[in-house]
Amino acid sequence: MHQDSLEAALPVGEDPHRHARLLARVHDAALAGERPPARPRPVIDASWQRMLSRGIDPERGCAGRPLQPEELGERRRETALAEVLPLLRGKLAGVAEQTANIMVVTDADGRVLWRDGSTAVRRNADALGFVEGMSWGEETVGTNAIGTALVTRLPVQVYSAEHYVRSHHAWTCSSAPMHDPRSGRLLGALDLSGPAATVSPTTLALVHTVAQLAESQLHAAHTAELERLRAAAAPMLSRVGGRAVVTDGHGWVAASCGVVPMNHVALPAGCAAGRAWLPAFGDCAIEPVQGGWLVRLLDDEPVVEARTRVLLDLRSSRQAFLEVTSPSGSWSHPLSPRHAELLYLLAVHPDGRTAAQLAAEVFADPARTVTARAEMSRLRRHLGGLLNRRPYRFSGNVEVDVLRPPDPDSLLPHSIAPVVRGR
Template identity: 30%
Template structure:
């Protein structure tokens, strides 16, 4: 990336933080900056928050599932042929730095910005960077120069990729390569993504070997995760993802809403109205049972049993416990936004408005910022509430006030 481009990113950074628009800054990066600033991150003087001291981190990382694969990471990415001054970093899913691999010079330069074991490189710990964005999006991320929120990071290029557990699909770590601006971003990103996928394949192979050596494990029923929030409803059984047809997604949404279950007649009426016949429902449920197995009961139809997780249930439980942070983390979007079922639409509105109301009542700037940068992007009431609780004249207040003004002008 040329010097002119890097300088342009720094200029765009300053303009956006001043409340202006700049096409060189993506909506995703700008939203991340706003969230971080709302949580108290200072672009001028920020140092990462610390989870624990280095010695404690060194002891704890021995229990991390990636520990056996760190020699592989070193062999793949620690080679000086990539560059003389790049740094390889592995964090856990909270953003805590667990491992650093690099030359003595690279480690020393990283220490100048506290890119060290035990430091928190999540969005709330140090602002926008490749690691934090990877944690937020769950996808590989490349960031360079002024795309970072904190000014002291503007001389760096960072490429990060998630590493997921092949058995559950859950993220277990983030793999990052960082270097002073100059290393080609495309090359760095490709190396990180390739290394992450190779480690996942090694983890998958090791898990299969362990299962083959354990007869009880072979008899165990696979874990099932049902995802109905957002635009891609699916069921994950073990490591296999089954996309849901619109009608089967509607059926599962209804099953998650009633503990006592549904009869075929009730489901037919809810899904098809007066035209509904139980035989249509039974055919769809039969297809679902091919995926869900005994976790889908009949007479009445009911979803449950050990080893079943549903994202809708996770949000509801978090709301019931008053844990709004967890509720927002689990809320990937509206319930089946493409469904034309009136019953599903009512469930969708109920969950959305319950979460929205709880966030508004909380008055918490971090929660409000997360809401308006996610599912409540056009929520003027939430924007007004956020601006009201932020320090008057502060950077975060100015950013969200400018956004509120633009939305107000658009809606007039």
């Protein structure tokens, strides 16, 4: 990363109050279409131009509503940033408290997921609408460190009147984007914000360093996941025969047989079991395995349609299992009571279910679609290509059987879901 991407908003040796007054004159002139007394920094100038082209109101920004508590909870559960939240809090929450700042973590949409730090500053942030669940993207609140960092994908510090919306001029904020090392996808931003008087040229470097530590921790966790997949992949490949690779859900290679060693395979968007053409290999057969995919190179061999068998074992009152048998072998996955209910519903309705139908038949409340989607997202993360969505259902190449207990009343005895209790 270039050094100028970590440019502090306050020039070294500059008096903060005097610089804030200069920035205010620059801001007023720029918005009035007049020649400013000094040029704004390039990152700020570019953002202001985006705001002007969008017609963002410099007095109020755009109207925004915070997420409902259920949707906020879903976003918190779904984001990989939840895995590194203890690290982020450990490195920055104390600093935020001591320096009269707040530490903020957002998702890739700029929605505030978590806040920590000074109680007094949090009260001031509440008055500004800088609250959990609110969007802090440029399209809502104009130029600010979070929104601008998410647009530029670079660490950004914004001081005083560099903010586009005037009500934010009393603040300074420093943000750095965070990415998923598995996919390169933007996860969100890490931010330290507080009164303009707390501005420091070192804050941005600190925030950027902690964001990098978070990405490193995610990378280490991914490496550990690949190692676990690799342990299962070796015996699997020995049974398959022929050229093949085993990848995780993002295409990272855990093991291979008969192909040039590589780290990553570009899988199709929305990868599903069946036949597909891959840039690295040509014609392939893709099969779900626990934690990823088995990719067999077909070369010129004829395609034999092989189906995957799924056995939903609900005979035990203590633990439900999903057992999967495919051409490459078998594996099983223990199920939580909630996931057992959802899979049972999909098994008895092979045509599939919408989120509203899932909510009605499992939670007895068709309005709980957010919760239903969150649970299905977690299931699909574990079971890969076995499940489709829109509507939610077992994949077309999957044969599903359900093993029930002899006594119908013993089927998932702790469940009160209408689909289980027959209501």
